[in-house]
Amino acid sequence: xxxxxxxxxxxxxxxxxxxxxxxxxxxxxxxxxxxxxxxxxxxxxxxxxxxxxxxxxxxxxxxxxxxxxxxxxxxxxxxxxxxxxxxxxxxxxxxxxxxxxxxxxxxxxxxxxxxxxxxxxxxxxxxxxxxxxxxxxxxxxxxxxxxxxxxxxxxxxxxxxxxxxxxxxxxxxxxxxxxxxxxxxxxxxxxxx
Amino acid sequence: xxxxxxxxxxxxxxxxxxxxxxxxxxxxxxxxxxxxxxxxxxxxxxxxxxxxxxxxxxxxxxxxxxxxxxxxxxxxxxxxxxxxxxxxxxxxxxxxxxxxxxxxxxxxxxxxxxxxxxxxxxxxxxxxxxxxxxxxxxxxxxxxxxxxxxxxxxxxxxxxxxxxxxxxxxxxxxxxxxxxxxxxxxxxxxxxx
DNA sequence: TATAACTATTGATTTAGATCAATGGTTTTT
DNA sequence: AAAAACCATTGATCTAAATCAATAGTTATA
Numbered sequence: 001x002x003x004x005x006x007x008x009x010x011x012x013x014x015x016x017x018x019x020x021x022x023x024x025x026x027x028x029x030x031x032x033x034x035x036x037x038x039x040x041x042x043x044x045x046x047x048x049x050x051x052x053x054x055x056x057x058x059x060x061x062x063x064x065x066x067x068x069x070x071x072x073x074x075x076x077x078x079x080x081x082x083x084x085x086x087x088x089x090x091x092x093x094x095x096x097x098x099x100x101x102x103x104x105x106x107x108x109x110x111x112x113x114x115x116x117x118x119x120x121x122x123x124x125x126x127x128x129x130x131x132x133x134x135x136x137x138x139x140x141x142x143x144x145x146x147x148x149x150x151x152x153x154x155x156x157x158x159x160x161x162x163x164x165x166x167x168x169x170x171x172x173x174x175x176x177x178x179x180x181x182x183x184x185x186x187x188x189x190x191x192x193x
Numbered sequence: 194x195x196x197x198x199x200x201x202x203x204x205x206x207x208x209x210x211x212x213x214x215x216x217x218x219x220x221x222x223x224x225x226x227x228x229x230x231x232x233x234x235x236x237x238x239x240x241x242x243x244x245x246x247x248x249x250x251x252x253x254x255x256x257x258x259x260x261x262x263x264x265x266x267x268x269x270x271x272x273x274x275x276x277x278x279x280x281x282x283x284x285x286x287x288x289x290x291x292x293x294x295x296x297x298x299x300x301x302x303x304x305x306x307x308x309x310x311x312x313x314x315x316x317x318x319x320x321x322x323x324x325x326x327x328x329x330x331x332x333x334x335x336x337x338x339x340x341x342x343x344x345x346x347x348x349x350x351x352x353x354x355x356x357x358x359x360x361x362x363x364x365x366x367x368x369x370x371x372x373x374x375x376x377x378x379x380x381x382x383x384x385x386x
Numbered sequence: 387t388a389t390a391a392c393t394a395t396t397g398a399t400t401t402a403g404a405t406c407a408a409t410g411g412t413t414t415t416t
Numbered sequence: 417a418a419a420a421a422c423c424a425t426t427g428a429t430c431t432a433a434a435t436c437a438a439t440a441g442t443t444a445t446a
Binding site for chain 2: 060062068070082083086092119122123125126129130132133134136137138139140141143144145176
Binding site for chain 4: 360361362373376377380
């Protein structure tokens with residue numbers, strides 16, 4: 001049930017068996033069916049979710065009702081609206097399941113208890129957020145410096161796993177492009193084989 | 194010398210006088226003249242820098258030698274290339290001073306010593322990186338959802354301080370626009386007053 | 387199995403930002 | 417104080433992505 005979570009945790013901060021058992025007490029497993037929401041806009045985000053199995057996405061809807069995907073989260077990733085989680089302000093994002101999912105939720109009181117009781121948990125969260133920060137900075141950087149063609153190519157290379165599990169128009173959305181534009185980019189790339 | 198640093202630190206995690214003195218031992222003050230580099234591409238980033246005074250920017254150069262500004266850092270902000278700092282890989286960014294600066298550097302061994310000796314330092318860094326993550330996510334979100342006009346307006350509102358201290362073409366660069374395009378946007382906005 | 391909903395491709399047109407080019411104003415440097 | 421470097425604005429043109437529109441293929445559902 002918590003296999004992947006503790007594998008990832010141990011990679012960042014090694015734990016004893018006792019520590020794992022202690023931490024487990026604060027975790028809440030949750031299953032989510034494809035298309036179900038984990039978080040809806042205007043709700044307060046009450047969790048940090050670790051993905052044991054499946055795939056989720058975080059997105060917003062623009063004025064015309066179009067989806068803008070901010071983040072994909074496959075197995076081994078963590079997803080939340082941290083701003084809402086930390087401030088208890090209503091979220092401006094949706095999170096839903098793109099596949100049937102098995103999640104581990106850490107709710108706010110559990111998060112705070114873990115932080116104060118288990119120093120290694122604080123180290124784990126620090127390293128986890130640092131990694132997410134670095135990944136996002138690279139993404140921002142590539143939006144500025146790379147052409148859409150290059151960005152598509154590097155997305156496919158960096159996340160082949162995600163790329164093969166979501167429809168193309170979601171990849172377009174993640175890259176800030178219209179699906180039709182991405183279709184043309186693919187043709188362009190394949191012509192230059 | 195360390196006024197602002199400890200003010201910000203205390204806002205996140207209150208410290209005793211003894212703790213402040215202990216932490217101070219690990220800090221390295223540094224002055225930087227306008228236009229000087231703090232970090233150059235291909236160098237390994239050996240510090241996390243807190244800005245006591247002045248203003249810096251983190252940027253890359255594209256194939257045509259154009260600057261792409263990823264981040265401004267005025268007083269009270271922290272700047273580094275965390276990826277390079279953590280992995281000791283060469284950085285792909287430049288950091289330089291836009292004004293004469295007074296900085297506090299925390300080098301790698303100091304950072305590690307502080308993490309292991311002073312639990313509050315780990316909490317401080319965790320909260321600091323979390324804030325930076327949230328800010329960057331909002332920026333990415335606005336690139337996707339907002340028009341350039343809206344993004345310019347909200348930059349001016351969110352960071353009026355920075356906006357008044359840097360030339361317009363750097364704001365354009367931060368927003369991923371050509372200076373000329375920003376010039377037209379400004380005219381458009383002022384016409385709709 | 388049939389129907390409906392979703393998905394990807396392609397063509398034609400429009401539009402907004404990039405690029406080319408010139409000017410006048412400001413700041414910095416000598 | 418003069419010269420040089422930097423900066424912002426504006427006009428004209430070009431280009432690439434968005435938009436409009438139609439079609440065919442795929443997946444999900446009744």
